[in-house]
Amino acid sequence: MSVRTLPLLFLNLGGEMLYILDQRLRAQNIPGDKARRVLNDIISTMFNRKFMEELFKPQELYSKKALRTIYERLAHASIMKLNQASMDKQLYDLMTMAFKYQVLLCPRPKDVLLVTFNHLDTIKGFIRDSPTILQQVDETFRQLIEIYGGLSAGEFQLIRQTLLIFFQDLHIRVSMFLKDKVQNNNGRFVLPVSGPVPWGTELPGLIRMFNNKGEEVTRIEFKHGGNYVRAPKEGSFELYGDRVLKLGTNMYSANRPVETHMSGSSKNVASWAQESIAPNPLAKEELNFLARLMGGMEIKKPSGPEPGFRLNLFTSDEEEEQAALTRPEELSYEVINIQATQDQQRSEELARIMGEFEITEQPSLSTSKGDDLLAMMDEL
Numbered sequence: 001m002s003v004r005t006l007p008l009l010f011l012n013l014g015g016e017m018l019y020i021l022d023q024r025l026r027a028q029n030i031p032g033d034k035a036r037r038v039l040n041d042i043i044s045t046m047f048n049r050k051f052m053e054e055l056f057k058p059q060e061l062y063s064k065k066a067l068r069t070i071y072e073r074l075a076h077a078s079i080m081k082l083n084q085a086s087m088d089k090q091l092y093d094l095m096t097m098a099f100k101y102q103v104l105l106c107p108r109p110k111d112v113l114l115v116t117f118n119h120l121d122t123i124k125g126f127i128r129d130s131p132t133i134l135q136q137v138d139e140t141f142r143q144l145i146e147i148y149g150g151l152s153a154g155e156f157q158l159i160r161q162t163l164l165i166f167f168q169d170l171h172i173r174v175s176m177f178l179k180d181k182v183q184n185n186n187g188r189f190v191l192p193v194s195g196p197v198p199w200g201t202e203l204p205g206l207i208r209m210f211n212n213k214g215e216e217v218t219r220i221e222f223k224h225g226g227n228y229v230r231a232p233k234e235g236s237f238e239l240y241g242d243r244v245l246k247l248g249t250n251m252y253s254a255n256r257p258v259e260t261h262m263s264g265s266s267k268n269v270a271s272w273a274q275e276s277i278a279p280n281p282l283a284k285e286e287l288n289f290l291a292r293l294m295g296g297m298e299i300k301k302p303s304g305p306e307p308g309f310r311l312n313l314f315t316s317d318e319e320e321e322q323a324a325l326t327r328p329e330e331l332s333y334e335v336i337n338i339q340a341t342q343d344q345q346r347s348e349e350l351a352r353i354m355g356e357f358e359i360t361e362q363p364s365l366s367t368s369k370g371d372d373l374l375a376m377m378d379e380l
Contacts, residue, residue, distance in 0.1 A: 015119025016095035023252035041078035047136035107198035109156035118248030194227035
């Protein structure tokens with residue numbers, strides 16, 4: 001079932017990444033034309049047709065490190081630059097915890113799709129003046145409707161369970177969640193016992209018993225201790241419509257800084273890091289998957305003399321430097337240093353090298369999955 005999970009995971013995390021970048025661009029008073037260009041470039045790359053074709057192909061979920069590399073690539077698909085601390089601590093950590101919270105709060109497993117649609121609806125608002133990119137996003141919308149529209153409740157439950165398993169070892173504290181009292185100091189979320197019940201279900205508080213003929217014979221009422229209400233209506237699963245569900249909408253604002261902190265014992269942290277870097281039988285397939293995705297991304301060279309700029313996702317440069325020093329060493333990743341001005345020729349060269357990697361069978365001797373490939377990419 002994880003073959004159907006990857007597109008939902010990628011698109012929702014990508015939506016959260018765009019929300020965070022938009023908030024920080026506004027908070028740091030980046031000129032409107034530059035901010036729009038950053039978002040347009042990232043969204044255009046994210047919804048590139050070849051990239052989406054690879055994403056929607058049947059395939060298993062891969063490691064956190066593999067997906068992290070893709071978002072590293074996406075975040076630098078414009079004139080904006082992020083340093084490792086901002087990318088690692090303030091962007092990737094926050095976007096993963098935000099989506100984990102949304103998956104946990106989904107009233108029904110099927111509502112994961114509504115969360116995805118909320119992300120795409122907001123993304124379309126970022127690019128309302130770019131019809132070509134809008135068309136790319138709408139095409140992805142149609143693919144989602146076609147692939148997921150006919151799935152059963154059981155299939156959506158398997159998708160939701162796969163997502164929760166992917167996130168289960170992440171307990172990063174987020175200041176915004178802590179202030180809203182939806183997250184404990186140990187990084188675990190607090191689930192509500194109030195609000196609307198899932199669409200199509202009754203309010204809790206009544207037990208009905210039936211005989212062997214299907215006739216109701218007894219009713220017993222009980223106090224459930226919550227404050228539940230009926231869902232007003234079902235959210236729309238069409239290209240346009242009222243989603244009703246608010247999960248997946250933009251929850252950030254320029255005057256509400258967000259910080260993340262690692263939580264949990266050193267044993268848990270080490271276990272999480274080991275899961276991210278340890279070799280597994282899918283290592284070769286995973287690297288080939290990354291190569292195909294990266295080969296499909298088209299990064300356009302900046303037109304004209306416009307310089308790039310660095311975006312700090314922390315409230316100050318001092319905080320950013322401190323975060324880089326205090327980040328646990330085992331959670332630091334060797335990532336690809338990709339220039340935003342990378343041209344098509346270099347992309348083709350990468351695809352050629354990756355093609356050779358797919359053909360040649362290499363013995364699995366490396367203790368750090370992907371080190372050889374990453375070193376090869378650094379030489380480009």
